[in-house]
Amino acid sequence: MLKNKTAIVTGGTRGIGFAVVKKFLENGAKVALFGSRKETVDKALEELSKEGKEYEVMGLYPDLGDPGQVTAAFDEVIGKWGRLDILVNNAGISARDSIYDYKPEDFKNIIDLNLNSVFISSQAAARIMKPQGGGVIINTSSMVSLYGQAAGSGYPASKFAVNGLTRSLARELGKDNIRVNAVAPGVTRTDMVAALPEQVIKPIMDSIPLRRIGEPEEVADAFLFLASDMASYITGEILSVDGAAMS
Ligand code: NAD
Numbered sequence: 001m002l003k004n005k006t007a008i009v010t011g012g013t014r015g016i017g018f019a020v021v022k023k024f025l026e027n028g029a030k031v032a033l034f035g036s037r038k039e040t041v042d043k044a045l046e047e048l049s050k051e052g053k054e055y056e057v058m059g060l061y062p063d064l065g066d067p068g069q070v071t072a073a074f075d076e077v078i079g080k081w082g083r084l085d086i087l088v089n090n091a092g093i094s095a096r097d098s099i100y101d102y103k104p105e106d107f108k109n110i111i112d113l114n115l116n117s118v119f120i121s122s123q124a125a126a127r128i129m130k131p132q133g134g135g136v137i138i139n140t141s142s143m144v145s146l147y148g149q150a151a152g153s154g155y156p157a158s159k160f161a162v163n164g165l166t167r168s169l170a171r172e173l174g175k176d177n178i179r180v181n182a183v184a185p186g187v188t189r190t191d192m193v194a195a196l197p198e199q200v201i202k203p204i205m206d207s208i209p210l211r212r213i214g215e216p217e218e219v220a221d222a223f224l225f226l227a228s229d230m231a232s233y234i235t236g237e238i239l240s241v242d243g244a245a246m247s
Helices: 015-026 038-049 067-081 104-132 154-176 198-207 216-227
Strands: 006-010 030-034 057-060 086-089 135-140 178-185 238-241
Touching (some): 006 104, 015 216, 030 038, 057 067, 067 104, 086 216, 104 135, 104 154, 104 178, 135 154, 135 216, 216 238
Parallel strands (some): 086 135, 135 178, 178 238
């Protein structure tokens, strides 16, 4: 579904991002996975090499908050493969802090990565995609971007803003043939979820109509669809993949 396409996936070293990287590679794309550190990037590349497939994959670890480093990393990808068709803005961190003792610097950190870095990477991608005739940007939102959550308000606030950025950039970039969408996963089996206490997870699972949490591969399928030409007339959409958790 992605033959001859080139993609960048931020937060591609594990969890949902790693599942997206694998799904894109399996579907013929060349993929640059971005992580926060050399060690985790190398580990992800090593895991992919063990599959014994002829994947075209590279790994980089720019500071996503630094426009200069992000542009340099994108340039490296262009230098190697010549174009950029798909950007997945997936890197993100979560929080459960109560408003009563939430540190302003922690609130700022979450907005910096979950929102500001999405803006920085999207800007770098749009500057490449417009002159080449188009492209696709997909952001990782969250089910809490639609309903909020009862603790750690910085996280849903960042994801509400990601939805706003998604819908706005879709309107702005449509004329340049750049589609911009988001995937809003529900509770998905990754390290981020493994770190949550049982008393947080259990009531959520009980309330999900499908009575289970999602698998990263199920979320990655939504990214594959939106990245592919099957979604050629879809832009500005926030696609929930959450078992109807909060609908
Ligand atoms: P994860 O913790 O397993 O992976 C996070 C990824 O982000 C890693 O690749 C990590 O290297 C990268 N990352 C973290 N901090 C970074 C930084 N400062 N700079 C660069 N990269 C950094 O998380 P996940 O559950 O796979 O989450 C991925 C995305 O999905 C996030 O945006 C998250 O908000 C969203 N999400 C997750 C769930 C869930 O249930 N797991 C639900 C809804 C949305």
